[in-house]
Amino acid sequence: MKLELKNISKNFHGVKALQNVDFQLKENSIHALLGENGAGKSTLVKILCGVYQPDSGTINLNNQSQTISNPAISLSLGISAIHQESVMFDELTVTENIFIGNHLTKSNGLIDWSLMESKTKQLLQELEANIEPHEKIKDLSIAQRHIVQISRSLIHDADIVIMDEPTASLSQKEINELYTIIRNLKKQNKSIIFISHKLDEVMEVCDDFTVLRDGELIKFDKISNTNKDQLITYMAGREVNQIFPKNNVTIENEIFQAKDLYKKTQFKNISFNLRKKEILGFYGLVGSGRTEIMKSIFGITKLDAGEIIFKDQKISIAKPSDAIDQGIVYLSEERQQLGMTGLMSVKDNINMAILDRNSQFYILDNSKEIKNATAMQEKLNIKVSYWSQLTQSLSGGNQQKTVISKWLSTKPEVLILDEPTKGIDVRSKSAVHEFMGELVEEGMSIIMISSELPEILGMCDRVVVMYKGLIKDILDVKQASSEQIVKLASGES
Numbered sequence: 001m002k003l004e005l006k007n008i009s010k011n012f013h014g015v016k017a018l019q020n021v022d023f024q025l026k027e028n029s030i031h032a033l034l035g036e037n038g039a040g041k042s043t044l045v046k047i048l049c050g051v052y053q054p055d056s057g058t059i060n061l062n063n064q065s066q067t068i069s070n071p072a073i074s075l076s077l078g079i080s081a082i083h084q085e086s087v088m089f090d091e092l093t094v095t096e097n098i099f100i101g102n103h104l105t106k107s108n109g110l111i112d113w114s115l116m117e118s119k120t121k122q123l124l125q126e127l128e129a130n131i132e133p134h135e136k137i138k139d140l141s142i143a144q145r146h147i148v149q150i151s152r153s154l155i156h157d158a159d160i161v162i163m164d165e166p167t168a169s170l171s172q173k174e175i176n177e178l179y180t181i182i183r184n185l186k187k188q189n190k191s192i193i194f195i196s197h198k199l200d201e202v203m204e205v206c207d208d209f210t211v212l213r214d215g216e217l218i219k220f221d222k223i224s225n226t227n228k229d230q231l232i233t234y235m236a237g238r239e240v241n242q243i244f245p246k247n248n249v250t251i252e253n254e255i256f257q258a259k260d261l262y263k264k265t266q267f268k269n270i271s272f273n274l275r276k277k278e279i280l281g282f283y284g285l286v287g288s289g290r291t292e293i294m295k296s297i298f299g300i301t302k303l304d305a306g307e308i309i310f311k312d313q314k315i316s317i318a319k320p321s322d323a324i325d326q327g328i329v330y331l332s333e334e335r336q337q338l339g340m341t342g343l344m345s346v347k348d349n350i351n352m353a354i355l356d357r358n359s360q361f362y363i364l365d366n367s368k369e370i371k372n373a374t375a376m377q378e379k380l381n382i383k384v385s386y387w388s389q390l391t392q393s394l395s396g397g398n399q400q401k402t403v404i405s406k407w408l409s410t411k412p413e414v415l416i417l418d419e420p421t422k423g424i425d426v427r428s429k430s431a432v433h434e435f436m437g438e439l440v441e442e443g444m445s446i447i448m449i450s451s452e453l454p455e456i457l458g459m460c461d462r463v464v465v466m467y468k469g470l471i472k473d474i475l476d477v478k479q480a481s482s483e484q485i486v487k488l489a490s491g492e493s
Contacts, residue, residue: 001024001025001026001027001060001063002025002026002027002029002061002062002159002160002191003023003024003025003048003059003060003061003160003191004022004023004024004025004059004060005021005022005023005024005044005047005048005057005058005059005060006022006057006058006060007020007021007022007056007057007058008020008021008022008023008044008047008054008056008057008059009021009054009055009056009057010043010047010052010054010055011055016215017040017043017215018040018043018044018047018054018212018215018216019215019216020057020216020217021040021044021057021212021215021216021217022217022220023044023210023217023220024208024210024220025160025191025193026191026207026208027189027191028186028189028190028191029186029191029192029207029208030182030183030186030191030192030194030205030206030207030208031191031192031193031194031206031207031208031209031210032194032195032196032202032206032208032209032210032223033045033193033194033195033209033210033212034195034196034199034202034209034210034211034212034231034234034235035211035212035213035218035235036213036235036236036426036427036428039212039213039214039215039235040212040214040215040216041195041212043215044212045081045162045164045193045195047059047068048068048074048079048081048160048162048193049068049071049074049079049081049162050068050069050070050071050072050073050074051071053067053068053069061077061078061079075156075158078156078157078158078159078160079158079159079160079162080152080153080156080158080160080161080162081161081162081164082146082149082150082153082161082162082163082164082166083164088137088145088148088149089137090136090137090138091136091137091138092136092137093133093134093135093136093137094120094124094131094132094133094134094135094136094137094140094148094151095113095116095117095120095133095134097137097148097152098116098120098123098148098151098152098155099116099120099155100152102155102156103116104116104119117133117134119155120133120151121133123151123154123155124147124151126184126188127147127150127151127181127184127185128180128181128184129144129147129151129181131144131147131148141174142170142174143170143171143174143175143177143178146166146170146178146181147178147181150181150185154190158190159189159190159191160190160191160192160193161185161190161191161192161193162192162193162195163182163192163193163194163195164195165195165196165197166178166182166194166196167196167198167201171285171286171287172285172286175201179201179204179205182194182205183205194206197424197426199228199231199232200228202223202231203223203227203228203231206223207222207223208220208221208222208223209221209222209223209226209231211231211234211235213234213235213237218234218235219234232426235426235427236426236427236430244430244433244454244455244458244459246279246433246436246437246458246459247437247441249277249440249441250277251275251276251277251278251461252275252276252277253275253276254273254274254275254276255274255275255276255310255311255413255414255445256273256274256308256309256310256311256328256414256445257271257272257273257274257308257309257310258270258271258272258273258293258297258306258307258308258309259271259306259307259308259309260305260306260307261293261296261297261303261305261306261308262303262304262305262306263292263296263301263302263303263304264304266289266292266469267289267292267293267466267469267470268469268470269470269471270289270293270306270471271471272464272471272474274414274445274447275445276443276445277440277441277443277444277445278440278445278446278461278462279436279440279445279446279447279448279459279460279461280445280446280447280448280460280461280462280463280464281447281448281449281450281456281459281460281462281463281464281477282294282447282448282449282450282463282464282466283449283450283451283453283456283463283464283465283466283485283489284465284466284467284489285467285489285490286451287468288466288467288468288469288489289466289468289469289470290418290449290466291333291418291449292469294330294416294418294447294449295330297317297323297328297330297416298317298320298323298328298329298330298416299317299318299319299320299321299322299323300320300330302318310326310327310328310414311413324353324410324412327410327411327412327413327414328412328413328414328416329353329407329410329412329414329415329416330407330416330418331403331404331407331415331416331417331418331420332418333418333419333422333449341391342390342391342392343390343391343392344390344391345387345388345389345390345391346373346382346384346387346389346390346391346394346402347369347370347373347387347388348369349391349402349403349405349406350369350372350373350376350377350402350405350406350409351369351372351373351406351409352406353406353407353409353410354372354409354410358372370387372409373387373405376405376408376409377405379405379408379435379438380401380404380405380408380431380435381401381431381435382394382398382401382402382405383395383398384398395424395428397424397427397428397429397431397432398428400420400421400424400428400432401431401432401435404417404420404432404435408439412444413443413444413445414444414445414446414447415439415444415445415446415447416446416447416448416449417436417446417447417448417449418449419449419450419451420432420436420448420450421433421450421452421455422451429455433455433458433459436448436459437459448460453482453485453486456477456485457477457480457482460477461476461477462474462475462476462477463475463477463480463485465485465488465489466489467488467489467490467491468491472488472489472491473488
């Protein structure tokens with residue numbers, strides 16, 4: 001066994017983050033570490049990286065007991081972590097980023113740039129990466145940046161590489177390229193701890209898995225002995241049909257229609273309708289034009305041509321406030337940049353879109369804000385300790401609920417959700433799906449962009465399939481299959 005943790009426990013101010021957790025990593029294997037937000041994954045990784053020390057338990061590496069009291073010791077033992085937010089220096093080259101803080105020098109003490117570039121080139125070739133040592137980081141794709149981070153780990157002679165959500169924000173092509181890199185690492189006798197919420201990729205790339213829930217070990221096994229639905233049950237403690245809790249509702253008359261929408265270089269001939277109490281899905285590969293259409297409907301960008309009909313009336317939307325006034329709101333996938341202000345309180349974020357309603361003579365009425373925030377908290381079950389709590393301190397699921405609360409406060413009739421469950425865990429996804437179902441029961445209509453087919457098939461009534469700025473087809477979900485949708489999204493008829 002390459003790495004073995006036994007009976008690891010860690011408490012923070014009396015709260016148990018990990019309780020008697022065992023973890024085993026085999027030689028030359030890819031091991032999925034799974035669990036919802038708050039399950040204990042991050043705590044376990046930080047113990048391995050020397051950020052935290054366990055309160056009890058043992059760590060054995062290569063059959064030798066180890067005490068990892070700081071990150072430097074962890075690195076010296078061959079353990080390296082690649083996080084979603086790892087620091088990269090955009091204006092420096094690939095070589096400079098890989099060797100930063102670890103420069104190779106000549107006998108005279110000067111930096112040996114030639115040797116470092118040579119080693120960088122060798123590393124990238126071993127990983128079968130199409131990157132040049134002299135390229136600047138700012139010119140690389142997200143996937144290529146991940147590869148540079150992996151190369152940096154290998155420079156430190158890492159035998160164990162921890163990857164935290166490595167495929168987040170990658171296209172399918174980039175994901176496949178990263179799979180190749182990961183498998184090449186395994187061929188080089190590296191062991192990999194792979195953290196991901198995307199269970200399809202876990203099933204495809206991993207050999208073994210460990211599931212944590214509420215700080216405890218739930219299951220350790222080979223991937224070949226399980227399936228995706230079983231993994232969801234291990235992680236969430238509930239059956240997969242509870243993850244998509246959509247109730248049957250009677251869909252009513254058409255409320256919204258888009259006619260021949262066109263925006264140069266982005267999309268054309270876009271026509272579809274939305275009915276009252278319907279969830280209409282939009283599916284397509286990265287770059288298919290889904291988000292661009294919704295931004296134009298909401299007035300963030302301007303259409304070059306086309307008509308929008310809302311409640312049998314042609315309407316003009318030149319800016320987002322026009323859409324909000326009509327009862328149409330858009331929740332961006334860029335939650336941190338466009339949806340919320342992390343350094344503002346939860347109460348202020350929830351009320352941000354209705355300041356005029358909560359004020360008189362330009363003075364905000366705090367009691368009105370608290371009343372609205374309380375109503376939204378109860379409706380969406382937002383877990384918040386106090387109203388002045390900063391939104392950035394909430395879990396991903398509760399941040400998403402806060403952003404949706406902001407727009408629900410405007411009392412819309414059409415809610416456009418762009419990747420509403422991106423980057424949140426299974427339990428939080430289930431909560432988002434649950435209140436989506438409640439909203440349509442109350443009479444709202446929803447357009448949902450999602451890159452997750454199970455979500456489209458589990459929550460939507462119909463799905464619009466996009467390819468390169470065109471609608472390939474609009475399907476009734478009950479009669480559609482995953483294979484059919486994927487083929488259409490790939491340009492096949």
